[in-house]
Each structure stands twice: as structure tokens, then as C-alpha cells.
Amino acid sequence: MEYNEIIKKIIKEKGVSKEVLESKINDKILELDSLVSKEGAANIIAGELGVDINGTDLAEEIVNIKNLLPTMKNVSIIGKVTDIYPISTFNKDGKEQQVGALSVNDGTGFARVVFWNDSMSIFKNINQGDSLKIINAYIKENKFGKIEIHISFRSKVRINPENVNLSNIDISKDIKVSREKIDLTEIKKDMDIKVVGMVVQLFKKNCFFNVCPECKKSVKADDGAFMCKEHGRITPERKLFISYVIDDGTSNIRCTSFSFDAEKVLGLSTKEAIELADSHEDNAYPIEHMMNKVLGKEIIINGKTQFNSFSNTVEIVSNKIIDKIDYNLELKEIYEEVKYADKN
Ligand SMILES: [Zn+2]
Structure with a gap:
């Protein structure tokens, strides 16, 4: 794949700006003492970010939500968004951090999906009723014993992908809330x-x-x-x-x-x-x-x-x-865990 195609794909999947991405690529070239080409560095960054630049992700095996187990890694699921929770913002080391969560239903069950930091730009583009394909997520059990799907920097999230048809899933009974609060x-x-x-x-x-x-x-x-x-x-x-x-x-x-x-x-x-x-x-x-x-x-x-x-x-x-307080605390805990998990 050519340099321009690689960065286009990374931008599309990760929602990063071209400037940020190119500076990452330049840093990588410097880090490797200019031993790689721009294209080679872009390949490495794509790999680090979990963007698959070799072929499509059609081959990803989709797991039914009812079969998800805590501690599963590199899991792919599809589902319809039934509920989007308010974004939680808090300060961490002087930086503003955000965590977002939504619920998906794939017809076999439903689970909460947790987004943070880099993936928040994708989160903000998701609407109730959208179909999602989530690749390379990992699964955790929250403190209420419920399964949660966590988006890490290795994950890919596709909104309303062409090859996914979830029209047979009726989520009208799940949709209880609207994204915007009212006065x-x-x-x-x-x-x-x-x-x-x-x-x-x-x-x-x-x-x-x-x-x-x-x-x-x-x-x-x-x-x-x-x-x-x-x-x-x-x-x-x-x-x-x-x-x-x-x-x-x-x-x-x-x-x-x-x-x-x-x-x-x-x-x-x-x-x-x-x-x-x-x-x-x-x-x-x-x-x-x-x-x-x-x-x-x-x-x-x-x-x-x-x-x-x-x-x-x-x-x-x-x-x-x-x-509200529990929710913010819970998201903060999730954030700490995700950050830790991403480093390991
Ligand atoms: Zn009875």
C-alpha cells in the first residue's frame, strides 16, 4: 500500500488529524535513525495503532455478544447502538480526559462498549440506531458482573459498515433514552x-x-x-x-x-x-x-x-x-484500568 493510502486509512479508522499522524510518522523515522522510508514508518505506525493495512477485515471472526467472556482479547463484534451515555470528563495529571460509553445489541444479547481518549472522536460520531463493527476490542467484567467491551488504541470501530446488515435486529424495545437531555x-x-x-x-x-x-x-x-x-x-x-x-x-x-x-x-x-x-x-x-x-x-x-x-x-x-457521581467514578476507574491494560 502506498504512503497516501496508508495514512488515509489510518485517519479514517482512528479519526486522528493528518498533522498529528504525519508528526508521529516523522518521529518514528527519527527514532529509527532514518533507516525507514516514510512509507515504512507509516506501516509501523499503522501496526502500532492496530490499523490493518493488509486487506479487508472481512475475515475477522465475529463473536456473538452472548458468548463474550471476561478476559477475552482481540474480539470482534457487530451490533446496533441502543443507548448512548453522557460523556464523562475529568482531570488527570492536569489533562482533561474523556470517557464515553454506549450499549449495543446484536440480537443475541447486549453489552456496554467503553471508549476513551483517542477513540472519543469516533464515539462522538456514533448515533443511536447505528450499526457498529468493532474489531480487536477486549472484554472485561465490570463491578456489577456485566460484560463490557473496551475499545483500546488497537481497536477499530466502523460505523454503519457496508458489509454488515443488522436490519433484522429490532432494537426499538431497547431504545429508552435519547442522546440529548431535555429541560x-x-x-x-x-x-x-x-x-x-x-x-x-x-x-x-x-x-x-x-x-x-x-x-x-x-x-x-x-x-x-x-x-x-x-x-x-x-x-x-x-x-x-x-x-x-x-x-x-x-x-x-x-x-x-x-x-x-x-x-x-x-x-x-x-x-x-x-x-x-x-x-x-x-x-x-x-x-x-x-x-x-x-x-x-x-x-x-x-x-x-x-x-x-x-x-x-x-x-x-x-x-x-x-x-451521576457513581457514573463519573466508575468511568474514572474504567479509564485507569484501560490505561493500564493498554500499556501491557
Ligand atoms: Zn404469580
Whole structure:
């Protein structure tokens, strides 16, 4: 491959500027005491950056997301982008660093893909619904036990590649959030929304509801016994349920969160909440206990708005809560790990 073709390919795949790339190539020539040609140096840089300049990547074996295992390396996957998370920015050694993440679904499963530093220029060009082909990524298990696909400087990411057809994958049910957050003043009923706000009020009341342990449907006590329409008399499982108000600086709105989302907002696991409630014989006690920590907490809420005819207002029912501080911390941890992994 000729010099110009090589650098064109590197620029296309890595999103680096021509100036940066040419200075890297010149540095490489100097480093090698001018023993290589410009073309030879460009070849070396391409190799270092993981850009395959010999043929296409059609031969890459694609792994199904459901078959990904932690510690796998040089993995290639394809998938449709279902969700893009906000970019996290932080300072590291006086330099501003960015980490971005998105979710992909390939029809067999979904996983989060983590981008950082050099790959951020690619990340910023990706939209919800895009098909991605990711080559040479490595797999990690995050602290929640979920599989994550990490993009390193050796990875290649192709957005909507020609030879990949994912039109058979329906991701409409996965798409719950939009890339851009909206202001609370713009909220109407029946919208899928993403709001970044602060919890300014938390309602102290019973924070549990009961479900059938089999089908997870909500059950109510009838004469002291819990009956599921399908499973008869059951011992219910308790799930968390909370109501609160968030404020995003433009307005405020009442929100409801269940189960995992409620755990995120409260900062308590369901098990911990049950223990607190039982030991105080008060189903509102977990809320009282966490009140000071929850108020002022910044969260990212993905959810649906609905009209509450009782209060005559629009409310949000969350379907995914991200604790902003946790999220930034988590991305920072990921960043440290990726940086380490890239050096080894
Ligand atoms: Zn049931």
C-alpha cells in the first residue's frame, strides 16, 4: 500500500488529524535513525495503532455478544447502538480526559462498549440506531458482573459498515433514552425523556410493594393472605418503590422509581432496606434513614412521562437511573484500568 493510502486509512479508522499522524510518522523515522522510508514508518505506525493495512477485515471472526467472556482479547463484534451515555470528563495529571460509553445489541444479547481518549472522536460520531463493527476490542467484567467491551488504541470501530446488515435486529424495545437531555420545562406527557437533575424532595411513606415471587406481578393482601391470580396463595417478595422530586434548574417534577432504580436513588439495596424497615417496624424507615444522603444527590433519569390525574400534573416514571457521581467514578476507574491494560 502506498504512503497516501496508508495514512488515509489510518485517519479514517482512528479519526486522528493528518498533522498529528504525519508528526508521529516523522518521529518514528527519527527514532529509527532514518533507516525507514516514510512509507515504512507509516506501516509501523499503522501496526502500532492496530490499523490493518493488509486487506479487508472481512475475515475477522465475529463473536456473538452472548458468548463474550471476561478476559477475552482481540474480539470482534457487530451490533446496533441502543443507548448512548453522557460523556464523562475529568482531570488527570492536569489533562482533561474523556470517557464515553454506549450499549449495543446484536440480537443475541447486549453489552456496554467503553471508549476513551483517542477513540472519543469516533464515539462522538456514533448515533443511536447505528450499526457498529468493532474489531480487536477486549472484554472485561465490570463491578456489577456485566460484560463490557473496551475499545483500546488497537481497536477499530466502523460505523454503519457496508458489509454488515443488522436490519433484522429490532432494537426499538431497547431504545429508552435519547442522546440529548431535555429541560424539565419542555416536558409533556407520554414522552421518553432523559433528565439530569438533583433530588430536592423525597416522600416519606411505605417504600415497598409486594410481588408474586414466581411471575413478579404486583399482589395485594386479601384477608391477610397474598393471592396471585396465576400462582394462588404465595409469600410475596418485597420490592422497593419511592417517590421524589427532582429539579434541573429550569423546573421540578415528581418522579417514581421501582426496584433497581429505587435502590440507585436511595443508595440502599432492597435487602438492606428490608432489614432497616423490619428492625424499626416501619416501612417508611429506610427513607427516613437515607433522607440526608438522597437530598441534593444528582442523578440522570431515563424514563417515561405520564399524566397523573390525581395530582393533575405530569410525572416521570423512571426506567433507568444513573447516579451521576457513581457514573463519573466508575468511568474514572474504567479509564485507569484501560490505561493500564493498554500499556501491557
Ligand atoms: Zn404469580
